[in-house]
Amino acid sequence: MTSYDHEHKIKTMFSAEQIAERVDTLAREIVADEKENILVVVILKGSFVFAADLIRALERHGASAQVDFVTLSSYGMGTESSGMVRLTHDLSEDVAGRIVLLVDDILESGRTIAFAVETMQERRAASVKTCLLLDKPTQRKVEIEADYVGFTIDPEFVVGYGLDLAKRYRGLPYIGIVQSD
Ligand code: IMP
Ligand code: MG
Secondary structure, three states: EEEOOOOOOOOEEEHHHHHHHHHHHHHHHHHOOOOEEEEEEEEEOOOHHHHHHHHHHHHHHOOOEEEEEEEEEEEEEOOOOOEEEEEEEEEOOOOOOOOEEEEEEEEEHHHHHHHHHHHHHHOOEEEEEEEEEEEOOOHOOOOOOOOOOEEOOOOOEEEOOOOOOOOOOOOOOOEEEEEEO
């Protein structure tokens, strides 16, 4: 399906149904590894929709996770990363001794998640795992892999389901490719 009522043409890559099914499976995998006392650390802003679905799926599968939020930013208004990660809003929880599950939207260069993992380790989390909705493995600049990945994709710029292009399209229920024409 291609939608023309936006400024950009957006072609569906994963439908809401496909996403829901995959998120449920991810939650099952996570719970099989760890059920108790998970602190889900949501990396804002891009992963808030994913995280909202994931914590409910975790609950369905028997893990009652706690949730906290951190805002990391590496992108400006365009589609190119600046290469620098900044922490612009910190957690309210102390992560020392906690079983942390970092949740983010996209693993691209790896800089964002590497920075987040390092920060949790410096703060003496008992364990740190990573759950990424999307992985663009060909774009890596830092050597890092996620523990849980929703979908592996080619290096196209995607929007929807929390992901933005210049702050737009986060509310789309599906994940779509911005068509360059
Ligand atoms: P990394 O630090 O290069 O791994 O970049 C990951 C971050 O860049 C993600 O958390 C997103 O916020 C952003 N990002 C990367 N690719 C896309 C995309 O296709 N659409 C929207 N945001 C993206
Ligand atoms: Mg992000």
